Amino acid sequence: MEALIEVHKSDDYPHRWPHDPADWLTPENMAAAWVAEHENRIVVHFVIVDKAGALWVSRLFVRPGHRGSLVGDALLRQARIGGASMLDVIERSGKAIELYERTGWTLVDRRPAEWTMSDGRRPVERIYRADSHSTKHNPTGLTLR
Numbered sequence: 001m002e003a004l005i006e007v008h009k010s011d012d013y014p015h016r017w018p019h020d021p022a023d024w025l026t027p028e029n030m031a032a033a034w035v036a037e038h039e040n041r042i043v044v045h046f047v048i049v050d051k052a053g054a055l056w057v058s059r060l061f062v063r064p065g066h067r068g069s070l071v072g073d074a075l076l077r078q079a080r081i082g083g084a085s086m087l088d089v090i091e092r093s094g095k096a097i098e099l100y101e102r103t104g105w106t107l108v109d110r111r112p113a114e115w116t117m118s119d120g121r122r123p124v125e126r127i128y129r130a131d132s133h134s135t136k137h138n139p140t141g142l143t144l145r
Helices: 002-011 021-025 071-081 094-102
Strands: 030-038 041-051 054-062 086-090 106-112 124-129
Touching: 002 041, 002 054, 030 071, 041 071, 054 071, 071 094, 086 094
Parallel strands: 054 086
Antiparallel strands: 030 041, 041 054, 086 124, 106 124
């Protein structure tokens, strides 16, 4: 929970703090989950969820001190190994968008989100599809589990 709290304070993610954060981290449609650890601390988290028969990356966050360390790249490769082929992100998430596009995810759609921000606005989501980049190399030295 410590990593989620740190990311929320830094980036306002999740955009609405969940009533039950542990439940939010493990949604009912979850097919798999991964974390990356550094010095026995979780630095990255994501789940794969099943949405209408497609596997999507969801709940992905990286602790601020580990951004730019290639850990996001490694986790996105792991997501593809796990079968994930789709992800979404809101348009104001510039660094996340840079990560997805740098690692070969292709923008396939833009649409209003089905949920609202804490201020009541409905953000625009960018929908990405995975490409066929190599999924075998982990240059980070972090433990993925």
